[in-house]
Amino acid sequence: MTKEKKGGVARFHLSDEARDYFVRMGVERHKGKSSTGMFSAFIEPYFLCMILGMAKDSSRDPDKMTPDMVREWTTHAKDHEYLISGLVFYQYCKERKIENDDGVLTKMNEFFSPDRNSTYDKAAFEMMNGFAQGGFDVIREFGPLSELSDFLLIYLRELEGSL
Numbered sequence: 001m002t003k004e005k006k007g008g009v010a011r012f013h014l015s016d017e018a019r020d021y022f023v024r025m026g027v028e029r030h031k032g033k034s035s036t037g038m039f040s041a042f043i044e045p046y047f048l049c050m051i052l053g054m055a056k057d058s059s060r061d062p063d064k065m066t067p068d069m070v071r072e073w074t075t076h077a078k079d080h081e082y083l084i085s086g087l088v089f090y091q092y093c094k095e096r097k098i099e100n101d102d103g104v105l106t107k108m109n110e111f112f113s114p115d116r117n118s119t120y121d122k123a124a125f126e127m128m129n130g131f132a133q134g135g136f137d138v139i140r141e142f143g144p145l146s147e148l149s150d151f152l153l154i155y156l157r158e159l160e161g162s163l
Contacts, residue, residue, distance in 0.1 A: 058134030
């Protein structure tokens with residue numbers, strides 16, 4: 001997974017290539033070509049990449065990312081922060097084959113940050129970022145898309161086929 005520089009801050013990581021892919025449709029201030037909508041922030045396509053990576057069990061070290069991303073869920077994802085955290089923590093425990101209560105409690109301390117300025121610890125970000133990159137690897141195979149509606153239809157079919 002992504003390795004933070006010594007003293008660096010753990011955060012969500014969406015590669016430059018993934019950003020370019022989604023900017024084509026439209027993200028934040030980048031209008032894009034989609035006439036059917038756009039993402040309000042990069043955290044939204046990040047979330048979709050991460051979920052698809054989990055569903056496909058596809059994870060790898062993230063590719064290069066130039067601009068920084070946030071450390072917290074924002075925009076529409078913020079409304080579902082606890083649900084997302086629960087799903088991601090479940091995956092974290094599943095990967096480590098943790099099933100007993102004591103093990104889960106121990107892993108909670110590793111996963112959730114004790115720092116009030118961040119929700120997740122570095123290990124959690126590493127796992128999520130790996131799945132986000134793996135999910136984008138799958139999305140890349142959709143080919144270049146300009147319409148958000150086309151992307152979401154293909155994405156949903158791919159996701160449903162993984163469950």
